[in-house]
Amino acid sequence: MTGSGSGATPRPETLMAREAREAPARCVEQLRSNADLVREAGRQLRALAPPFAATLARGSSDQAAAFAKFLFETHGGMPTLSHAPSTGSLYHATSPNFRGVPLIAISQSGRSPDLLAAADDARAKGAVIVALVNDASSPLAERAQIFVPVQAGPETSVAATKSFICTLVASLHLAAEWSQDVGLLGALGDVGAVLEAAAGADWTAAVEPLRDASEMLVLGRGPTLPIAGEAALKLKETCNLHAEAFSSAEVAHGPMTLVGPGDPVLALAPLDIARTGLRERLEDFAARGATVIAAGSADDVAPAAIVLPMRTDVHPALAAIAQIQSFYGLANALSLARGYDPDRPPHLNKVTRTL
Numbered sequence: 001m002t003g004s005g006s007g008a009t010p011r012p013e014t015l016m017a018r019e020a021r022e023a024p025a026r027c028v029e030q031l032r033s034n035a036d037l038v039r040e041a042g043r044q045l046r047a048l049a050p051p052f053a054a055t056l057a058r059g060s061s062d063q064a065a066a067f068a069k070f071l072f073e074t075h076g077g078m079p080t081l082s083h084a085p086s087t088g089s090l091y092h093a094t095s096p097n098f099r100g101v102p103l104i105a106i107s108q109s110g111r112s113p114d115l116l117a118a119a120d121d122a123r124a125k126g127a128v129i130v131a132l133v134n135d136a137s138s139p140l141a142e143r144a145q146i147f148v149p150v151q152a153g154p155e156t157s158v159a160a161t162k163s164f165i166c167t168l169v170a171s172l173h174l175a176a177e178w179s180q181d182v183g184l185l186g187a188l189g190d191v192g193a194v195l196e197a198a199a200g201a202d203w204t205a206a207v208e209p210l211r212d213a214s215e216m217l218v219l220g221r222g223p224t225l226p227i228a229g230e231a232a233l234k235l236k237e238t239c240n241l242h243a244e245a246f247s248s249a250e251v252a253h254g255p256m257t258l259v260g261p262g263d264p265v266l267a268l269a270p271l272d273i274a275r276t277g278l279r280e281r282l283e284d285f286a287a288r289g290a291t292v293i294a295a296g297s298a299d300d301v302a303p304a305a306i307v308l309p310m311r312t313d314v315h316p317a318l319a320a321i322a323q324i325q326s327f328y329g330l331a332n333a334l335s336l337a338r339g340y341d342p343d344r345p346p347h348l349n350k351v352t353r354t355l
Helices: 015-033 035-048 059-076 085-089 113-124 139-143 162-179 182-188 191-200 204-210 222-239 278-287 316-337
Strands: 053-056 080-082 102-107 128-133 146-149 215-220 242-247 264-268 291-295
Touching: 015 035, 015 162, 015 191, 015 316, 035 128, 035 146, 035 162, 053 059, 053 113, 059 080, 059 102, 059 162, 059 182, 059 222, 059 316, 085 113, 102 113, 102 162, 113 128, 113 139, 128 139, 128 162, 146 162, 162 182, 162 191, 162 316, 182 316, 191 316, 204 264, 204 291, 204 316, 215 222, 222 242, 222 264, 222 316, 264 278, 264 316, 278 291
Parallel strands: 053 080, 053 102, 102 128, 128 146, 215 242, 215 264, 264 291
Antiparallel strands: none
């Protein structure tokens, strides 16, 4: 990206932008090298035949966990709950009903004390720890009975990008092998091409209406709700912009009253049945004078003032992953436009240490 004005000095590429662009290649290599490992993990989970599954994560990783939950439930018929880390780390109150239940622990570093303590508490109650971690030498990876390496490679920017995308793809891979869902298994072969196209999609048309915004809503539903959650988190983290994520169905139950003329709304539209009612919702926002920015199928996002480019001829789960790939380019550009350094958000560290 270059600075504005005639003769402006080019801005150096941020680590966030560079690392986000590495994600498609990293995901392709991950799928190749993890093929046998994840196939065996799926076999073990089918043999386990648990009554339910659970996830364990915080921050961006918790959004990835929500994406995994969506896949396990809708494609594998596996009820999946979110296990709060504090239940195990502070209260030591993990239920004995977790015996024989897979606890999918997701972390970039695998070193956060609260996740380690919660995993230990769950394993002591008989849970089967399934770890999706980028650092294969981490304590969380060592604790796991089933380990799926995310293989994003080193990530320097505080804002996680490629590690998040690689975690989503690892979740897709695990869900496909566990459920043996034909659609999910078929989508794995499209990951590289779809994410490469998403990395090249230009979403910077949204920079100008968001440059001076102080707050906004980010909408998703079904596979894109966790993507909206990650987008809202990144807008806070890298752009100092108060963004809140809501389901496009839930937003009508109160939060919609906060939106008025000129307020921005970013809609990350799903391509599956969760798109039901989205066009009408966006029409409502547009009628209020909101600046609607959207990515999705042309008919669904027609009311938007700004339509962001994306492929709509792909599996809905993969399309959701592609949306965050494209969004990271927007977040990087918007952070710079608002005068921030996306690589070094204030008051944040790469590894969050809480208990």
